[in-house]
Amino acid sequence: HYGLTDKGKTRTRRPSAAEQAAICQWFREHPEYDIPLEDIVNVLCQSIMRRGEIFRITWDDLAEKARGVWVRDRKHPRKKKGNDEFVLLVGTSWDIIQRQPNRKPAEPRIFPYNPGTVSKYFKWACDANGIVDLHLHDCKREATSSLADLGLTPQEITAAGGPKKWEVQQRYTELEPAKLSAKIINLKTGT
Numbered sequence: 242h243y244g245l246t247d248k249g250k251t252r253t254r255r256p257s258a259a260e261q262a263a264i265c266q267w268f269r270e271h272p273e274y275d276i277p278l279e280d281i282v283n284v285l286c287q288s289i290m291r292r293g294e295i296f297r298i299t300w301d302d303l304a305e306k307a308r309g310v311w312v313r314d315r316k317h318p319r320k321k322k323g324n325d326e327f328v329l330l331v332g333t334s335w336d337i338i339q340r341q342p343n344r345k346p347a348e349p350r351i352f353p354y355n356p357g358t359v360s361k362y363f364k365w366a367c368d369a370n371g372i373v374d375l376h377l378h379d380c381k382r383e384a385t386s387s388l389a390d391l392g393l394t395p396q397e398i399t400a401a402g403g404p405k406k407w408e409v410q411q412r413y414t415e416l417e418p419a420k421l422s423a424k425i426i427n428l429k430t431g432t
Contacts, residue, residue, distance in 0.1 A: 267366040285380035287332040328402030
């Protein structure tokens with residue numbers, strides 16, 4: 242309102258593999274919602290996009306050779322328009338997007354759904370499975386953290402579409418202690 246920016250509340254929540262599986266299973270058991278919720282969650286947990294960004298990308302935004310997508314007018318603290326950034330479609334994200342049926346001229350978006358509706362269904366899936374304090378936006382943290390777990394450097398994570406500033410990237414990166422421990426042991430033993 243006053244043009245001032247301040248740090249938001251820091252979250253560290255990442256969905257576990259078991260939680261992701263339970264949420265996706267709930268989506269499969271509720272096809273009446275007629276939204277590819279499992280596909281949306283899987284893309285969000287693999288590629289570094291915000292909830293609102295995945296619902297804005299269009300078929301024309303895809304870059305086939307690079308296996309990524311241009312996110313138009315990406316969130317920025319001061320620059321609201323023209324902040325287009327390339328995001329890699331990591332893991333199975335490219336294949337998930339390619340199988341989406343919504344290739345209609347009147348609707349250019351890949352996922353033409355309301356972000357609020359998807360968040361509501363996500364919460365319902367969490368509640369049904371007893372999953373506490375998990376938000377759809379936490380999938381972005383999972384995507385960023387997974388790349389760090391794989392050993393990518395901060396520069397590589399930025400190139401994949403992650404936050405450009407280290408402070409922001411640090412906020413979205415929650416390393417799993419077990420994976421970090423295994424990596425350190427491997428470095429010490431040379432395996």
